[in-house]
Amino acid sequence: MFDKKEEIYYTVIFTSAFVFILVGIIIFALVLYLKRKRNHLADRAEFKNMLLASQLEIREQTLQYIGKELHDNIGQVASLIKINLNTLQLTDLQKATQKIENTKELTRQLITDIKSLSLSLGGDRIIQKGLLKAIETEVDRLNKTGQFAASFLVQGNIPFIENDTSVILFRMVQEVLNNMVKHSNAKHINVTAGINENLFILALSDDGIGFNVNEEVNSDGAGLRNLYNRASFIKAQLSIKSNIGKGTNISIALPL
Amino acid sequence: MEWYLVSYYGLIVLSIVLSFVAIVNGHKRYLPLLLVLIFTQLVEMYAQFSILKDRPFVWMYHFFVCIEYSLLVLYLRLAINIKKVGRIIIFTIPVFVILSLLVSHFFYHFQDFPGINICTEGFLLFIFCVVLLFNLDVVEDESIFSNPDLWIALGILIFEGGTFFYNGVYTKLLSIDADKAMELFGLINKPLNLCLYSFINIGLVCLIKKKKYTTR
Numbered sequence: 001m002f003d004k005k006e007e008i009y010y011t012v013i014f015t016s017a018f019v020f021i022l023v024g025i026i027i028f029a030l031v032l033y034l035k036r037k038r039n040h041l042a043d044r045a046e047f048k049n050m051l052l053a054s055q056l057e058i059r060e061q062t063l064q065y066i067g068k069e070l071h072d073n074i075g076q077v078a079s080l081i082k083i084n085l086n087t088l089q090l091t092d093l094q095k096a097t098q099k100i101e102n103t104k105e106l107t108r109q110l111i112t113d114i115k116s117l118s119l120s121l122g123g124d125r126i127i128q129k130g131l132l133k134a135i136e137t138e139v140d141r142l143n144k145t146g147q148f149a150a151s152f153l154v155q156g157n158i159p160f161i162e163n164d165t166s167v168i169l170f171r172m173v174q175e176v177l178n179n180m181v182k183h184s185n186a187k188h189i190n191v192t193a194g195i196n197e198n199l200f201i202l203a204l205s206d207d208g209i210g211f212n213v214n215e216e217v218n219s220d221g222a223g224l225r226n227l228y229n230r231a232s233f234i235k236a237q238l239s240i241k242s243n244i245g246k247g248t249n250i251s252i253a254l255p256l
Numbered sequence: 257m258e259w260y261l262v263s264y265y266g267l268i269v270l271s272i273v274l275s276f277v278a279i280v281n282g283h284k285r286y287l288p289l290l291l292v293l294i295f296t297q298l299v300e301m302y303a304q305f306s307i308l309k310d311r312p313f314v315w316m317y318h319f320f321v322c323i324e325y326s327l328l329v330l331y332l333r334l335a336i337n338i339k340k341v342g343r344i345i346i347f348t349i350p351v352f353v354i355l356s357l358l359v360s361h362f363f364y365h366f367q368d369f370p371g372i373n374i375c376t377e378g379f380l381l382f383i384f385c386v387v388l389l390f391n392l393d394v395v396e397d398e399s400i401f402s403n404p405d406l407w408i409a410l411g412i413l414i415f416e417g418g419t420f421f422y423n424g425v426y427t428k429l430l431s432i433d434a435d436k437a438m439e440l441f442g443l444i445n446k447p448l449n450l451c452l453y454s455f456i457n458i459g460l461v462c463l464i465k466k467k468k469y470t471t472r
Contacts, residue, residue, distance in 0.1 A: 018417055025413070029389035033400050040394045 050233050051164050054171035061174055065141065069117050077110045131166040132158060132193060135173055135202075139191055142177065148189050155194035159256060165234045169202065169252065172230050172238075176204045176250050179223060184208025184248065200254040210242045260446050261304075267453035268297045274460035283463055285334040289408070289456075292327040295320065318360040318370050322353045325377045328412065332384045335405045336391055345384055352380065378416035385409040385416070404463035411455025418448045 084103040090096050132154055142150040161169070173191070180189055186208030194201050217224050224240065231238035235255060242248040275290040299320050306313035326349050333345045356373045360366050388409045392400065400406055 022414065022417055025386055025389065026410070029386075029392070030400065032390055033392055033394070037394045037396075037400075041396065044396070 047164075047233055050230065051167055054168050054230070058167070058171055058174065061178075066117060069113070074110060074113050074117065077106055077113065081106050081110065131161055131170055134166075134170050135191060135193070138174060138177055139189075142181065142189060145181075148181070149187060150189040150191070152191045153193070155192065158193055158195065158200065161200060161254070165254070168230050168234050169236075169254065172227055172252060173202065173204065175223065175227060180204070180206045180208065180248070183211070186247065195256075196253075198256050200256055201251055202254075203249065203251045205247060205249045207247045210244045210246050210248055212244065213240050213242050260450075264446075264449055264453070265297070265300070267450065267457060268293060268300070271453055271456045271460060272297060274457060274464060278460055278463045281464060286331070286460075286463065288327040288330040288334070292324055292331070293456075295323055295327070312367075314369050315366045318357070318364065318366050318373065321370055321373045321377055322356050325349070325352055325356075325381070328381055329384065332381075332388055332409075335409075336384070336388050337393060338387075338391060341387055341391075348380060352376070375420060378420040381412055382416045382420065385413040389413070398466075402462050402466065404459035404466070407455045407459030407462060411452045411459070414455070415448045415452035418444060 081103055084099050084106065088096055088099050136152050139150045139152040142148050177189070177191075180186055184206045186206035188207045190203075190205050192201075192203045194203075213224075217228075227240075228238055231252060237253040239251045239253070240248070241250075272290065272293045275286050275293060278286050279290060299316060302316065303313045329345055329349050333342050336342055336345065356370070356376070359372055360370055363372065364370055388405060392403055392406055395403070
């Protein structure tokens with residue numbers, strides 16, 4: 001069949017070219033896959049670090065809250081009980097009875113406060129109960145301070161959000177609320193959770209003094225950059241709108 | 257029956273059984289692959305039967321190439337996780353089917369072997385398999401070699417690439433010596449066929465051993 005050597009050369013050249021191309025494709029595909037796998041593992045490790053950091057920050061904030069409650073509330077009530085008992089004079093039965101009644105009331109209040117505080121201890125447990133419940137607890141805490149009128153509104157049926165994502169979302173909400181408490185001078189704080197198409201949207205707003213978003217993002221402080229980082233890790237869109245004197249609106253949109 | 261036919265049909269039947277088991281196990285996106293394997297088996301059996309009865313059978317390859325291309329592209333579309341590429345891939349199905357039937361009608365009159373159609377099919381599938389190989393899903397705890405799509409894409413790549421390169425010189429060789437050119441065609445085509453179905457079977461075994469890892 002191969003009368004001419006040329007024909008053999010063609011066949012050999014074509015076959016060799018095919019084998020070379022094939023081997024090249026396979027090697028390139030393997031290298032590309034390994035590179036993508038390395039990037040994927042690095043992203044995963046970074047996500048785990050971020051998750052761990054969020055969990056630690058949530059715990060730290062809970063402990064701070066408990067410390068403050070113990071000092072400002074439970075400690076005060078316990079001191080009052082101690083003063084009542086120290087100044088109790090059994091010679092005057094009427095006054096003594098009144099003081100005992102008063103002490104009983106204080107003890108009841110103390111027990112209630114300790115019970116409510118013990119619920120705060122399980123920061124992680126609140127997350128397990130659900131993101132919305134955890135946010136509601138945060139809003140209740142704000143209201144308890146008496147400095148703000150805070151509200152939390154849930155619109156529509158919110159589907160289950162994965163635990164890791166919930167932890168990071170919750171930490172973002174905590175960070176935003178902390179900033180509002182510390183810097184906004186607001187009277188009203190509103191938090192809304194809802195669904196828009198395929199997005200879970202958390203919107204937080206205040207009627208405070210507002211700030212210049214660009215300046216804050218470009219400043220040395222890590223607050224806003226942290227928020228943007230956390231949002232990008234859970235593939236959420238973070239939008240911050242604020243004007244001096246006109247309050248702040250922050251929304252986190254998470255694809256479902 | 258010669259050893260090649262036994263191995264060839266055996267491998268196709270095995271891949272049909274394995275892909276059926278995989279689908280029953282929940283890997284539903286491999287349904288187009290099962291269908292193309294069943295079609296191939298039926299067409300090959302009909303071809304053998306026609307050869308024995310000395311009846312024409314080449315006409316059916318004009319339709320088979322359209323069905324085979326559509327189903328393989330559907331499988332590749334479901335395996336490639338890039339929306340834009342997926343849309344382009346799907347778009348090629350109607351274009352290929354229409355052009356292929358036009359060529360069959362006006363050029364081959366549904367009588368001669370559809371060489372151009374098969375060459376075009378092979379070229380397109382070769383490209384899509386390369387795209388799939390470059391975009392294989394990363395699974396954290398598993399080696400790339402346990403990825404079923406790697407083996408299946410490699411099988412198609414080697415088969416289509418091999419026959420495509422040979423098809424390029426086939427016409428030239430036919431003009432020199434038709435008998436020996438066909439003999440050479442068999443020599444190249446047979447191992448490539450065995451290679452294709454062996455790789456598909458390896459991929460399907462990997463798939464069956466795998467946990468149900470995605471809903472795709």
